[in-house]
Amino acid sequence: MSGDEERGPADQRGLTEQRRLTEQRGLADWLPARLAAVAPSVTVIGDVMLDGWWSGSIDRLCREAPAPVVDITRRMFAPGGAANTAMNLAALGAKVRVAGLVGCDDAGMELRRQLRAAGVNTSHLHEHPDMVTTSKIRISSAGQVLLRFDDVTGKVPSDALAALALSLPAAVRGQDAVVVCDYGTGALQGPVRSALLEMLSSRDASQLAVVDAHDPRPWAGMRPDLATPNAAEAARLLGIQLTSGSDRPAVMAARRDELIDATGARAVVVTLDRDGTLLLPGTGDSHRTWARPATEKQASGAGDTFVAALTLARAATLPLSTSVDLAQAAADVVVHHPGTSVCSTADLTRHLASFADTALSxxxxxxxxxxxxxxxxxxxxxxxxxxxxxxxxxxxxxxxxxxxxxxxxxxxxxxxxxxxxxxxxxxxxxxxxxxxxxxxxxxxxxxxxxxxxxxxxxxxxxxxxxxxxxxxxxxxxxxxxxxxxxxxxxxxxxxxxxxxxxxxxxxxxxxxxxxxxxxxxx
Missing domain, CATH: 3.40.50.620 (HUPs)
Known part of the structure; x- marks a missing residue:
């Protein structure tokens, strides 16, 4: 689906009124609250994880090796991966379900607790005793990340995949949008992928499908509305190498047709971290955004925020270029927050409003x-x-x-x-x-x-x-x-x-x- 074509069953009222308000008052005054009021229903399916941010002081080296000893003084946890996308959608006003796999462990309990507290429906988040919940713990001191250690299930049990696959029709039915978050940790393989491809390739035209995957090619048969590879992922799709001096937007724009073919998507948005994003629709003009990056900080998950805001805006029938601009603004918010964080409706409103009275002499x-x-x-x-x-x-x-x-x-x-x-x-x-x-x-x-x-x-x-x-x-x-x-x-x-x-x-x-x-x- 492209352009201003409307989607249901999301709120079909007032797209013309949205345009008039945008023209008369500007995005900052009304748009985030309006999107929250529309409250599209979105299912996020994929690799959920728990991010940990542990910090402390370093005063000595350990005796057995020339390694610093970090005396941990603070432990913070936040949903990551597909769970972070779900958290951002909920914070921006969507009605969210998350479907995925976790272990019967403390990390799984904490992940489920935080999702529920944020208003995310976790009834399709399946536990399995032979799995560990994917966790990524970062250790830092004085604002510098020193080490990250990951805890990941080596092989996802077949009965866990079967249980998730069986629950997908109920998770997807009647939703305005479905986001597939495939980060390669195993929750979307085998019967889960087959079920999703079958359901979403024949979905109703009113249902938005977004693929956020390290490798979007296995999802091309789904014919998603949007695919959101980063520059490195897009380069792999094209079989090319990007050097430090590469003009990444120009390279991607020149290979638009190849990216569309490889992803099967109606439009591809290539995220370029500090350089913003490039929207490449199947037809029509490309569109750039430019990031407002922070100085280097302990921040993670801006890509999840971008995908969440983009999905929300499109599910609420905003034009594609406007949706990408709004998603860039939401990503700009979270890169200024430490750790794995979300952009809420209030955050986005404040960010957009901050541009008022910014004219320089x-x-x-x-x-x-x-x-x-x-x-x-x-x-x-x-x-x-x-x-x-x-x-x-x-x-x-x-x-x-x-x-x-x-x-x-x-x-x-x-x-x-x-x-x-x-x-x-x-x-x-x-x-x-x-x-x-x-x-x-x-x-x-x-x-x-x-x-x-x-x-x-x-x-x-x-x-x-x-x-x-x-x-x-x-x-x-x-x-x-x-x-x-x-x-x-x-x-x-x-x-x-x-x-x-x-x-x-x-x-x-x-x-x-x-x-x-x-x-x-x-």
């Missing part, structure tokens, strides 16, 4: 740009009103970002918009416009200008690239001379003639929904 911006340029980064500047955000805007801004390393968006002030567009504009104040634009992962800095042209700002920032959208040529722009005087280049980006803010605003004022036959928004 020209002088502040110049100081940031000076530091970025000193590190070898190329600066891209663009400008506009960006009053009511639509697909043409986001496509244009993603293209602009890919011209360099740092994207600066200069917004026309409210007075400037009135001079350009008339007394009824802008619809949104410059503070609201700045907050929405700054929340886009492709945007690094936002500033505001009130002059007739951005030439004074160009002279202060001296961007390597000045990007402009529309049916212009560089010769038509007054800014071209200033850009080229400082060695910069003017680039004209794709023009989408059938999309305009004026038309969107008129539809809203007329109380109209999307036009019948309108092209889907990816």
């Amino acid at each position: 020209a002088d502040e911006l110049a100081r940031h740009i000076q530091a970025d340029r000193a590190e070898g980064r190329r600066i891209v500047l663009t400008n506009g009103c960006f009053d009511v955000l639509h697909r043409g805007h986001t496509r244009y801004l993603n293209q602009a970002k890919q011209l360099g390393d740092i994207l600066v968006v200069a917004l026309n002030s409210d007075a400037s918009v009135r001079r350009l567009k008339g007394p009824d504009r802008p619809i949104n104040s410059v503070a609201d416009r700045a907050g929405v634009i700054a929340a886009l992962s492709c945007v690094d800095y936002v500033t505001v200008f009130d002059t007739p042209t951005p030439i004074p700002l160009i002279e202060k920032l001296r961007p390597e690239i000045y990007a402009k959208g529309g049916d212009y040529t560089p010769e038509m722009l007054a800014e071209t001379e200033a850009v080229e005087r400082f060695g910069g280049t003017v680039t004209i980006l794709d023009y989408v003639p059938d999309l305009s803010t004026t038309a969107v605003v008129q539809r809203i004022r007329n109380g109209e929904g999307a036009e019948v036959g309108e092209a889907p928004v990816n």
Whole structure:
């Protein structure tokens, strides 16, 4: 399923209203709470585990070997793997079931306890006396992970797999979405895989299927809606090696058809850790997100958070590119939290709201740009009103970002918009416009200008690239001379003639929904 095609039985009401609200108020004000209110039902099936984070101080070496002695002062446990995906879904408001295998041990009891406390249905989480619950314990001191030891069942008993396979029809029936989390620890082999492939390959079109697997190829016959390999996993699918200097997004984009064929998915989202993600739909435009990484911390599970938020947004019928942007924001939240953590509705709301009032003064911006340029980064500047955000805007801004390393968006002030567009504009104040634009992962800095042209700002920032959208040529722009005087280049980006803010605003004022036959928004 692609574009804005709606799914049931998730809440079918109000996709048009969602669009109107997005256009009028911005993502930060309403979207996380709205998704929580829709509360899609999701089953997560796969390799559940328990993550441990033990920390302490080091004051001595042990006598029998030159190894540090860690005096443990703190032990923390959190659901990991498929269980972490389920925890994140529940924290974001989904109704969640988890299906998997655990042992009859303390780790299994703790895992089940935490899942239940979070509101996750564990009736399809099967125990077996001949298994150990997969556990990954990290030992750290002074913020540095020193060691991780894993406890994993060598061979999953056949009767455990049979029991899980028998319970899958009940676990999947009537759910809005199914997430398959295959990390290779054995819960999804044999009869479990066969049952899932049979059920989900013939699923109702309204049921979303997402595959998050170290190797998505065994799940290609399921024809999932989404597959989410990381860059290394995607490289293995393609039979290539990525070097440290590889332009990973460009490599993946060039091999889109091969990734779609290998995964069997309608769309592939390649996660690129500190470089964000790349959405590759089977048809239509690709879409990038850019991460806002933390400094190195003891954090794990951002990929699980990404998959959870992506699944929730798609199950609630949000457009695919919007869903990926939202998932990137959720992942950005958890990388700033230590340990294995989740992003809740409140966390996501605060994160998106934090981009309000983030416009920098020209002088502040110049100081940031000076530091970025000193590190070898190329600066891209663009400008506009960006009053009511639509697909043409986001496509244009993603293209602009890919011209360099740092994207600066200069917004026309409210007075400037009135001079350009008339007394009824802008619809949104410059503070609201700045907050929405700054929340886009492709945007690094936002500033505001009130002059007739951005030439004074160009002279202060001296961007390597000045990007402009529309049916212009560089010769038509007054800014071209200033850009080229400082060695910069003017680039004209794709023009989408059938999309305009004026038309969107008129539809809203007329109380109209999307036009019948309108092209889907990816």
